[in-house]
Amino acid sequence: MLWKRQIPIMIVSGIGFATLLGWFIDQPTFKSFVDDDATQWFDILAAFAIFLGGLNLFKLQMQKILRKKKGWQYSLFAIGGLIFALLAGFVIKGNPEAAWGSHVTAKGTLFKWMFNYMVAPMQATMFALLAFYVASASYRAFRIRNFEATLLLSSGIIIMIGRVPLGSYISSWFILYLLVLIGGIVVNSFFKNKQYTAIFVGAGIILVSVAGNSMGWPLDEPGIFYLPYLQEWIYRYPNSAGSRSIMIGIGLGIFGTSIRYILGIERSYIGE
């Protein structure tokens, strides 16, 4: 029990207090531990642990092959890939000039080749899949269901259009006309009277046209209807306010949770 429970809890508290107090203590040995060594130790530990993970992957894929589970043929590729990468990492350098150790970054090695033509393109392609997913997600999710969803949608669209060059060609007057039409829809669904709607839209169009004519139809005035300016306003102010409140909340959450770990109030992450 001592080895399995008490000591781990003591380690959490001890290391936690040390790293927290380290921020306030100006003593070289202590400071260098907190600034440098503490995270370095973790990195070393993680580097050891990854072998554990690799072994687990190997075991599961091997089981699939040996038991001829559904799709076992593909597991051959996983095992093959793993072995190939380990060969490139530990056995075949491919470039005699590169020393062991620097071969993982040096030019002309098998490891670098593997990175350039296998890891990097697959990584980038998986990432690029997001371009499609983000389109289909916005298509499905950006529906004017209620006021909140409408806010989400409007700020999303304004940012999307306002930030690309094509957006800066859209005159603020076009947006004004658009707003008049949308206003018409709102009026119509509110009063359910075609006359009111017609009066509203007609008056709006005349008003905008008169104003536009008198101002000479400048592209970017009035500024609040010019998308590039509007998007800048949205992301500098209301958006900042929103993300700032989330940020403070997350900050408090992380702080509170960390203190809970250090004090040993929460221990279930090691099975308590």
Place this chain on the structure above:
Amino acid sequence: MNDRDFMIGSGIFTLIFLGYWFFGAPYFIVERFVMFLAIIVFSGILIFNTRKAQRGEEIFLRTIPGLKAVEEAVGRSTEMGKPVLFVPGISDMDQVETVAGVIVLSHVSKMTARYETPLNVPVCRAIVMKAAREACKESYLVEGRPDMFHEDMVHYVTDEQFAYAAGVNGIMVREKPAACIYMGKFYAESLILAETGNSIGAIQIAGTASQSQIPFFVTACDYTLIGEEFFAASAYLSDKPELVGAVKGQDLIKVIILALTIGGVFMRILFDAGILDLNILNILTVR
């Protein structure tokens, strides 16, 4: 520990610190005193509320729909005879969010043990694999179902972010889980996972403090725990008084923060008008 002990303890601590201060505070980085004070005060509030809750004082917390849905999702998987997929994020245990995710996993695995539903936890880091296994094992033991636990329900995929996403995608389209739960620190793979989960028609519940990924989860998942809600999740799910008390403590800190903000704005007005000779911004600037 009761209130008296707490007061005595903090009194002693203050005295010792004053003594240390009196002797010139060797090795102490004085410019960070404000931060030191903040940490001490905030931790004190957390401890105080934890103790209060442990003594059995009633504490009210508002409902969070996403957390109620977790049990429903597990239940639905049981009815459909399909597994539950739990993704604890792609970061290692050195991120507080991952630890919080593993804690939520320990509660989810209690439910799957109770409902006898298969659980699948692919992980991206080996240390997380170890921790998640310990957490699940303990939960199955607590629920009296150690026979149902097997180590490989928590399995390692790879450290590489997008290879992991590809692998989890594969699990989703082939095993078709009825519930996908994402709790932890996420990066760009969030939308790949959530969209694929959506396309197979699973109930999806997400919780994360990764600010840039919250919108994707909000749009593609059925329920999302936003930011701080995610950290409060373990308190809600466990119902342990000491954890509930800590959430209450965090709320009190929030009130202090709000008071500081609004009070600060007033102080700034007075400062700008030349009435007050104290710039609050200088106090809050900690190098």
Place this chain on the structure above:
Amino acid sequence: MDILGAWIAVFLTLAIFSFLYKDNPFYKIAEHLFVGISAGYWMSFNFWTQIQPNLFGRLWPSEHYSDSSLWYGIYDMLGFVARPIFPAGGIDMGHDLHMIYLFPMVLGIMMLLSIYKPLNWMARWGIAYTVGMAAGLRAYGILNSNVLGQVKNTIIPVIGTDLPFFSLTGDSYFNNLIILVGTVTGLLYFYFSREQTGNFGKVTKVGIYFLMISFGASFGFAVMGRISLLIGRLLDLIKYSGSEFHHASIWVLVAMIVLLGYSAYQERESSS
């Protein structure tokens, strides 16, 4: 080698894109290969950038090398087994001798040993160290920047200076007020010890509006970023379709479409 690489890269890229159509053998091959290779890649990479230079490099630096010492005797024995990892005369990574790094080594070895069931508990020490370190380091940083730092940024003038009342994209009282209101109400949304009803509910509703605007803006940005990545990917494919790579992209694309089309046709036949 480069042309072969280009063909492999093109195949893997298109194989992953084919997932957009549906789960298919090409994707399964790419997925399994990716998982296997990347696991091996990171195992090798972490070994050569962490364990060898930062751990062994600190335990047996070349600076302190002497054949007579017992400690380097162990080193020479290890070097006998694996010369590339332990080069003759100690490891020169510019580190000093740090015996304290035996601790992370012990933690790492314990982590590896935990694969043996009776020693399962050994992993807990490493986990405990990781959590403790993270909690201590994060608690300070996050409280400073995310909480106090953001509070400081929210303390902005709303009256009494020479700022204009309204300016769309510059600082103004109006915009400052937006930030103040948004941050405060947004933060109140995260107040848990009260049900969001009545007046409090109205205030938190405003907070939610700000959160939604912020989510929308994030989403807009995301669309932008993801499309950019697709652009990068397609630029690569266009490059590989050139004659110096023997039109790799075009050939692989055609072959894949034909095969997928054929299998879709067969499926339809067999189902009807």
Place this chain on the structure above:
Amino acid sequence: MMNYLIEMILKLAKVDRRWIFLIIGLVVLIPLMYPLSLPVRAGKDSQQVYDFVESLEPNSKILLSVEYGPSTKPEIHPMVTSLLRHLFGLKRGHKVYVTCLWADGQFMAEEALDEVAVNEYGLTYGEDFVLLGFRPGAEAVVKGIVSDIRKVFTIDAKGTKLAEIPMMEGVNRFEDFDFLFSGSAGYPGTTEWVLFASDPTGVPMSTGTTSIIVNEMMPYVLGGQIQGILAGMPGAAEYEKLIGVKGIGTSGMDAQSAAHFVIVIFIFLGNLGYFIERKRSKKHQGY
């Protein structure tokens, strides 16, 4: 006619998402092959970065941190090359020190330096620019650079000892730099530089990030913790416009514009279908 149109919109609203995928793919591909060359307008935040670089004293020491890999190269790489062009093009004797927090960042940095510093300006390695390379450890590296850069980097990326590099003279810690630019695609990245380097020391910094994390960075930009930001590929295009050298950023903007508009049209159609549907179901319920 009207009914036919409505039916079509309804059909479009329920279209298989794979059609969306195909259209998006084509809309991005076609402008890349046949560019339109739309002009670019520089926003405030890009301008701020530009102005700050312009205002640097002659012979400034600039730390450039590369924190992106091949997957995010299209967004950040053009920013980094443009910044290098700007710095070297000013001919004020600025010295550029490049560090990488991401392993694959080193490949990216090498590419950018080869392209700009070596091929375009013919500068000398070790006197005008130096690639210190990648060191693992995320925030530990940042903190290490703040306290003692020579402890983190004993040798540069080519294996030369720091003492033998002329431009390293007098550079011992982060405070010896005049400006930091972080080209960042996530963790570790700009946030770590703000938290552990720029905030504690007061050395000014700017950043160029992927679009997705711009939002997370905005509070820092508004709070003056970061001097301006290059936001995603449009940010890169804007910077290219400011320094007057067109690159990938500018050429990608056409495809970007087209894709955004198509997505907005999709959203519009989806909403139209949603409205019609809702109206119909209301009618059926006998309102």
